[in-house]
Amino acid sequence: MKNLTSIQPSKTQHARLAALKQSFHDWNNTPDVLTQMAKRLSTTLSLETQLGIVAEEIAATIPFDALNYRHRIARQDFVFSTGMGGPHRCEYRLTLEGSYYGTLTFHRRHKFSSEEMTGLEMMLSAAICPLRNACQFISIEQAALTDSLTNIGNKRALDEALSRASAMADRHGAPWSLILCDLDHFKQINDNHGHVVGDHILTKTAEKLEQAVRNSDTVYRFGGEEFAILLPHTNELDARDVADRIRLAVESIRVDGGETPLTVTTSCGVAVHLMEESSDQWLARADEALYRAKAQGRNCTRVFATIS
């Protein structure tokens, strides 16, 4: 083994260690305004919580009447507001290393002085890194729940949504319906026209499904050519109508397939949530209805009927 030269603590090192000890003491016991805010921000990756902390810490030094934050992250608008208006405002576009992380606006009844604006800028400079991390965390979380081909929710997103929907249906008693759609003879499209055309049809299908349903309904791709639509406040009868509308929407898709345009049909299975059933049981009943639609000729809707 190589001999290591023994390191003798020098005077400078002693001084540095003493300074470190002092700064640890200050950081721990009497942090300055910026350190205190940075410490609090580092405890969370929730953008909402971070913005609450920023609002509190800034208000302690620079009072304001309202703070608004808006940013579009992963195709979704994120909005945070605290307090009530005021005619004067200071607006900051938050950017770091060329990337944009939202716009923060402070409102107040009285004008902000230039000294106060400098203070705001200092506080925001100290907050921008944690805010950037929180925005990126939302993007990563969103990506893990999104199907990369069609840009709609994936199987994981469906599982989470079904669990939430089951809990809400049990608690409030409102009907929730689930529609499963599976494109018919999709293998033939891939085999005859190639996967690129197949992928294009899947993308078009996702678009059509989203257009065919209400804003409050959500569409997921949970398997190769399988889609799911979750419909809040929708009973069996209405869900059946939606499923038939969806089938017509999918039938209207036209994709360039050589001499004649390619078309596709879909089979649908519907199940309304039953009191206290698990999301797996609910999904299994919708799947059973879909299986019947396939077995009974395809391009049709079957409902897992409930006796009420």
Ligand SMILES: Nc1nc2c(ncn2[C@@H]2O[C@H](COP(=O)(O)OP(=O)(O)OP(=O)(O)O)[C@@H](O)[C@H]2O)c(=O)[nH]1
């Ligand atoms: N292009 C493309 N094809 C996919 C994707 N995922 C799954 N598939 C294909 O979807 C096809 C599904 O075939 P099957 O399960 O036999 O079903 P089907 O041919 O639609 O027949 P039915 O469902 O019984 O009407 C297979 O050929 C898979 O390769 C994808 O991401 N892109």
